[in-house]
Amino acid sequence: MTRWSGLFLGTYLVTELGAHPIANQSVGVAMFAPMLLGTFVAGCLRRGLDTRKLVLLTEIALLPVSVAMALLVGSGAVQTWMVYPFELAYGVGGMVNMTAQRELLLxxxxxARATKVLNAEVTGMASAMMAGPLLGGVSIGAFGLGASFGVLAVLLAGSVPLLWLSTRHLSAPPDMVAMAAPQANWQLLRRSRALTVTLLVTVICNLCYFAFIPLVPVIAEHLGAGASMTGVIGSTAGMVQLAVATLLVLRPLRRPLAAYAVGVALCLAGLCVLAATPLLSVALLALGLAGVGQGLFSSTQATLPVASVAAHDRAAAFGLLTTTIGVALPTGMVVLGVTSSLLGPQRAMLATGLAGLAALGATIVLNRRLLGPPAAAVPSSGAVGVGGEGHSVAAQP
Incomplete structure (x- = not known):
């Protein structure tokens, strides 16, 4: 909630300060650029870095950053450039979440409960994507922008003791070096076609869909929405995603990689409708459609890397996923920011949505065997075949 509310508040702040839409996109770039460090952190984890200490220290370090930003905004001394180091710090927290915290949860x-644990974590993230923008919009409307940033510090202060109490029984992490093959993380792509396709679809989704998120305040302004309704717009897709993700925890998908691709298609279709409509009601319906796609996408994103590689390569797979997001999402935000300056936000979103659908269609056609029925699944080395049961963690031939 802290991270997603922080992204919403940062983009809302630069919009209020009168910045151009490309400034909103730059906020997103600052938030997601630290994902580039994913493979580096994964390498450290494989060498025995304590995941619990890393997550705890990251959250503690973000506390003074949050307090300082709340004071700057509340006093009226904040300037546009200050938003970027703030979002960069929160982005480091996001990178640690995608790598170390997921490994810690496992x-x-x-x-034996790896897939269920990851599905539960995804449901928690869906809750945050829904509640974060909504909380930001409602708190701005009720208390003002400065107090809204103060809420982030309160959330962080509550998360630290919860994390410490829930993980204090853990022993030191195992040294993965002895168990891991002496090959670079990126060489996993040569051994697992399923992981390669997963990362490719991830690139398409982050490059062409999620890149629009910093433009939510601009979209809301175009639709004539106030602060609270801006929060609703920012949280609508997350609300639907939460419902879908909760359902998939109870009933896992049989063909997760196919569902992953279908989810991205729904996201991109929803973005195209959102870009084309001037009506708030239609925009909310489009975001609901995208939310269904986000639910399919996010519920399988965490489990597909685990299912595609052997157990000792799990941290490396998470690192590759995080780094892929770190490359694709900031790039997509920069591209969308530039095209928004040239064409306007609505036309730019429509163009990126259509381009994403074309790229996704080509990917599906070229990998239709891997995305086919369970009987046609391509096995991966030492891991569950991702074309089969999505909730199994046993190796298959």
Missing amino acids: RVGGE
């Missing part, structure tokens, strides 16, 4: 839950 240690807490145990190997």
Whole structure:
């Protein structure tokens, strides 16, 4: 919630300060650029870096950053450039979440419950994507922008003791070096076609769909929405995503990689409708459609890397996923920011949505065997075939 509300508040702030739409996109770039460090952190984890200490220290370090930003905004001394280091710091927290915290959750839950634990984590993230913007919009309307940034510090202050208490029983992490093959993380792509396709679809989704998120305040302004309704617009897709993700925790998908691709298609279709409509009601329906896609996408994103590689390569796979997002999402935000300056936000979103659908269609056609029925699944080395049961963690031939 802290991260997604922080992204919403940062983009809202630069909009209020009168910045151009490309400034909103730059806020997103600052937030997601630290994802580029994913493979580096994964390498450290494989060498025995304590995941619990890393996550705890990251959250503690973000506390003074949050307090300082709340004071700057509340006093009226804030300037546009100050938003970027703030979002960069929060982006480091997001990168740690995608790598170290997911590995920590798997240690807490145990190997036998790996997929269920990851699905529960995805449901938590869906809740945050829904509640974060909504909380930001409502708190701005009720208390003002400065107090809204103060809420972030309160959330962080509450998360630190919860994390410490829930993980204090864990022993030191195992040294993965002895168990891992002496090959670079990127060489996993040569051994697992399923992981390669997963990352390719991830690139398309982050490059062409999620890049629009910093433009939510601009979209809301175009639709004539106030602060609270801006929060609703920013949280609508997350609300639907939460419902879908909760359902998929109870009933896992049989063909997760196919669902992953279908989810991206729904996201891009929703973005195209959002870009084309001048009506708030239609925009909310489009975001609901995108939310269904986000639910399919996010619920399988965490489990597909685990299912595509052997257990000792799991941290490396998470690192590759994080780095892929770190490359694609900031790039997409820059491209969308530039095209918004040239064409306007609506036309730019429509162009990127259509381009994403074309790229996704080509990917599906070229990998239709891998995305086909379970019987035609392509096995991966030492891991569950991702074309089969999405909730199984046992190796298949």
